[in-house]
Amino acid sequence: MMLTILAFVIWAAAWALNVRLARLPQRWVRLAVPLIFGATLLVVWELLVRGAGVSAVILPPPSAIASTFVRVFPTLWQDTVQTVFKGALSGYVIGCAAAFCVALLADRFDVLRRGLLPVGSFLSALPIVGTAPIFVMWFGFGWQSKAAVVVAMVFFPLLVNTVAGLRDTTVQQRDLMFTYAASYWETLFKLRLPAALPFIFNGLKVSTTLALIGAIVAEFFGSPTQGLGFRIDASRGRLALDVVWSAILMSAFAGSLFYGAVALLERALTFWHPSQRK
Amino acid sequence: MTRSQNIVRNVLSVLTVVAAMLLIWTAAVIPMNIHEALTQAEREGIAVTPATAAERRGSSALSLVLANPALIPLTYAQPRPKLPSPAQVVLEFYDSAIAEELDGRRGLVRSGSLSPAGLALHTLKTIETTLLGFALGAVVGVALAVGIVYARTMDLAVMPWAIISQTIPIVALAPMIVLILSSLGVTGLVPRAIIAAYLSFFPVLVGMVKGLRAPDHMQLDLMRTYSATKAQSFWMLRLPMAMPYLFASLKIAIAGALVGAIVSELSTSSTQGLGARMLQGSYYGQTVQIWAALLAAALLAAVMVAVVGAADRVVRRMMGGLA
Amino acid sequence: MSAVISAQNLNLVFETGDGPVQALKDVNLTIEKGDFVSFIGPSGCGKTTFLRVIAGLETPTSGEITVNGMTPDAARRARAYGYVFQAAGLYPWRTIGANVRLPLEIMGFPKTEQDLRVQRVLDLVELGGFEKKYPWQLSGGMQQRASIARALAFDADILLMDEPFGALDEIVRDRLNEEVLSLWARTGKTIGFVTHSIPEAVYLSTKIVVMSPRPGRITDVIESPLPRHRPLEIRDSPEFIEIAHRVREGLRAGHVE
Amino acid sequence: MSAVISAQNLNLVFETGDGPVQALKDVNLTIEKGDFVSFIGPSGCGKTTFLRVIAGLETPTSGEITVNGMTPDAARRARAYGYVFQAAGLYPWRTIGANVRLPLEIMGFPKTEQDLRVQRVLDLVELGGFEKKYPWQLSGGMQQRASIARALAFDADILLMDEPFGALDEIVRDRLNEEVLSLWARTGKTIGFVTHSIPEAVYLSTKIVVMSPRPGRITDVIESPLPRHRPLEIRDSPEFIEIAHRVREGLRAGHVE
Amino acid sequence: QDALTLQLKWVTQAQFAGYYVALEKGYYSDENLDVTILPGGPDVAPPQVLAGGGADVMVDWLASALAVREGGLPVVNIAQPFASSGLLLTCWKDAGFTGPQDFKGHTLGVWFGGNEYPFLSWMSRENIPVDGGADGVTILRQGFNVDPLIQRQADCISTMTYNEYGQVLDAGVTADELTNFSFEAEGVATLEDGLYVLEDRLTDEAFADKLVRFVRASMKGWKYAEENPTEAAEIVLEFDETGAQTEAHQIYMMGEIAKLTAGSNGALDPAAFDRTVEVLMAPGSDPVITKVPEDAWTHMITDRALD
């Protein structure tokens, strides 16, 4: 009970601190405030779990998860290599590359653009719970089937965004190229691709999380004895919830890094876009 | 080009693409299923080349097709095909969505309630979860967005974590959510809806923050020259301004809620719902059943997005828009 | 005559990423009741900033300013002025009538009073009969008139206009200039008016304030000898050309890029 | 002198959702080599459309038009003209230098030649030293100058400019007007120039084409008696005011709202 | 009526016929019990549901229960309706396996999530590494169906006599194309499908009394199901809300299940328990449990239920 009350007190105190900090103009505030917020969440979790005496097989406290995370890190790293690098990343690269090429085709051929986009949005609504077993059946239980699931998941978001981006030039920008009697390829490389980059990056960012979801779900339907999805399932059978949460933590890390890397690349390549300035 | 010409062209293009896809699909059925088809033929005593499964294992699908052209029709009639033919899927869809209710022992006509073996019941169950999750996600998303727009602390503290929350695969988290809620005594529809909401609140949050911040300085200053209250400028300026953004993100959110609803059926050992149906199909290797459920889910997504789109148009018209 | 707006030694410095920008420096100005004051000067000289200071939308770094004898912020809360922005900025989801009604709703006028006033100001700007239309169904000039009607609806004594006709073509602009003049003549309001156009400034004002940038200061205040009643043709008169010339010289002197 | 651009009985009808819009009706016009022709008229009268027809960006519904003796499309492929749009329209992902270089890259100039030309035209518009900056780091006027430099870089004989200074303030505009005049005097290019501003049209042109809307047609073509060399002060001269008056009358006659 | 919730280990199927029969035939209500049966699924860990208070009794394998017990959740076996194990390793005959040592270098399908212990113990006893090396076996974490075998992604997969093995046959494979390794025959059988509760709740007399009545009614259900397999299968089918089960398969399953429940009156056979413990503690790198479990079963309930 004491701990529970303490949890609420700490929550209130940290929030008050953040309200103060948020008024300051300094740059470090942008980092400090979310960190304090996150730390508060963890402390409150810890105190509530201990205060209410929640069983470790229901919800372990963050401190236990942290120490387990350190202990099982080597295993989790192997799992991450399997799920994230082999499954998600390769599927991401293949899927995005394929989507990009098809987007160029769809952009060039009107029939494809008008036809593929509606059909594409229909296909992208195919739930992964149904497609994953089919891909596992087709491509085996190794990372290839995971990559295939990921390809299917990231393909359409990127396709739609790229096609939209390639069309997102102003009449004047296009007319300018026209007055130079520029060829299709010149217009593509000097105008439409740069102009499409912000859209492409939107698609790429959305796809990072889809890729991770895809790779992990697909492991449910058959996998080697490695991978984050496998670890979560196998550890849950033993009620090793600290390992389960460590694996979740690992996937959150991987996901955030993945997303962050794409966001950094976006910043570097679309520095000129109003949304990236200021 | 006029509007109707444009529509005709769009429809024709879609039909072209669909036709091409069906063609590729139909052609792919042959190599995909040839191994199984030949094994089946062999068991039934029909002569195939090469003669035994062991010899065929290494051969490519194409060479098997070429060696056994007479057996091609068999690939379209596999009970557990690797790739069912379009006709098989449509037939199964018809059987489980319509015929089951009309003729089935447990169907609507004979039993007075929807058959568990049919698609309708499962679809309804998924719709239920999706809609509740969608509503929950939309409300949470809008509420957070309002907080973020009006309180800098919320903006700084919550936004990064909202992004991180979406990098955690929901499938990993879903069983934990179910577990924790069930230990709090909450089971059934609510945990599933929460999982669905987890995937649908984020697009709403992002879109709504963008939308609520869409008024430019001038429009906000106009409100200040009237010395309008915060509430007044919310209802009279920010909210109407955010509507197009809201609807754009609601379309993504409802599709997300559907994915979440289906994933949630995995984690809650649901016995009803399209996700449960697909899972069951996969327990028993009923590929065709999975495909039919997939078709139902995609149709459902299309319909739900279309409904949100229609609502969008209605609101737009009410707000004096052109279209 | 009494000073409606009076500024003494006004300074305003914006802190920006690249260091401070002095938008207003030692600004002294008195505007009497019923004046039509134009502010003219090159881009970035602080015209908008000064108008916003008057409106209480910006706080000066130092110096004194009173509006109707109070601080600008108090004047803003007392709804002492109507403000017309450069673009019409009508809300597209509201009809013309509802746009004009917006300030009345916010200020809590009773419903019947609202109807009455909307009708009256729309008639004033010759938009009677258009209240059911949406902004996009009107031409740019009509939209701008509607935004003026919106600023007039609650009948503040002061009207502040920031380049209200900047986006319009010359012919429409001429017409609106005539209308603003006749409105001013009829209502006797005090008007602050920002413009880029020398003929517009000369044609409209009783007082022309010429400003120069970096730092933004007032370089000249020209009292117009033109009569209050001004047909468009007055612009071809020698007095007009004379004042225009003086304004242009003042501008050129202060202009640096 | 020989006709660089010659239009006979030009008609252009846009098919739109609400039915056809006649943007150009029976347009006849000859532009000689070295002419500076301004197009003026109310919004929607077809100024832009006519310039686009000359540039081969729009195809007339009927009638004849030749540019340098060929069809506009052939002239476009021969890179016969530079086109300056109303907004600067620089590509934000390219530096100023790279923006000016763009047409040179496309037209396949050798690298060293590119460097030389970029340098030369940037100096010409007084932007030397800014080639490493990105467009958003420059003021509106500088951006517009960069876009003119871009159109000048490949040294076409014809320069088509569609309201290039519409977005700028009067003083900057005056300066750019002077610069365009001196550029024209030095290079002897043929210039087609769209504007909304009567003084601008009168100040710049050897020939002023007044247009009226719905359907867009030419109502008056005024040959300017002003000398080729024009200091800014010329705008206060009686001839100038006389021509300006004639243009204004022509405009008012054609104006309907 | 006293409410009681039972968490099954897997989806509604004839594997759990006894409970559904007891429910349908009113045996539970005769005992003044209001029983709710929760089906399991791939993402449901019954011990966790028990720990979270979502159920009072669970059906689980002894191997899993003992592992969980050692992990800190004190579950106790109160009854054991299944006398023998139905676990098989089903292989293609043409892979040429004659014994476990032949598995080396091949890929085998195994269920995880608490079902892997019997297999791991077996491999441990045979001294076969499971890390995928050349002198060990590669483990494929099997999904929910028999596709990996049919598609030849694995040479062997885990099957239950009553379910997956039947599915393999249903898929058109004939029995003589297959080699089965039965865990019973290999001497590595572990007890399956027992009933478990949390240890501390047994001290609650009212709860214990409920359990007595529950076990009595359940065993009545089991015996009825054994004797009337077709009817039992149909009852199960009625309770299947997914509509995915077929009658033929459930009848087949009930037939096989009856063989496993035959010879059990519900009371756990201590000898079989000890054999399971012995298997799970098999010498090897990674035994499933490390010390002999104490008080992991009790006859307290069955004694009272069966007297």
Ligand SMILES: Nc1ncnc2c1ncn2[C@@H]1O[C@H](COP(=O)(O)OP(=O)(O)OP(=O)(O)O)[C@@H](O)[C@H]1O
């Ligand atoms: N919010 C602000 N933050 C920082 N600097 C500002 C801000 N508002 C204006 N400035 C700067 O103050 C100076 C004066 O700006 P102001 O908008 O008053 O000029 P202006 O005379 O209205 O120009 P224009 O004719 O272009 O509208 C400019 O240098 C401008 O960059």
Ligand SMILES: Nc1ncnc2c1ncn2[C@@H]1O[C@H](COP(=O)(O)OP(=O)(O)OP(=O)(O)O)[C@@H](O)[C@H]1O
């Ligand atoms: N692509 C188009 N499709 C349909 N109608 C068009 C198109 N382009 C222009 N118009 C119409 O043609 C007429 C002439 O347009 P244009 O842009 O040439 O006018 P303008 O004189 O340049 O006007 P402004 O001064 O506003 O730029 C207008 O009524 C316009 O609505």
Ligand SMILES: Cc1ncc(C[n+]2csc(CCO)c2C)c(N)n1
């Ligand atoms: C993830 C997962 N995979 C397989 C099983 C296996 N299983 C345990 S009991 C049983 C009954 C026979 O069908 C089966 C198949 C499981 N529990 N969880």
Ligand SMILES: [Mg+2]
């Ligand atoms: Mg301004």
Ligand SMILES: [Mg+2]
């Ligand atoms: Mg134009």
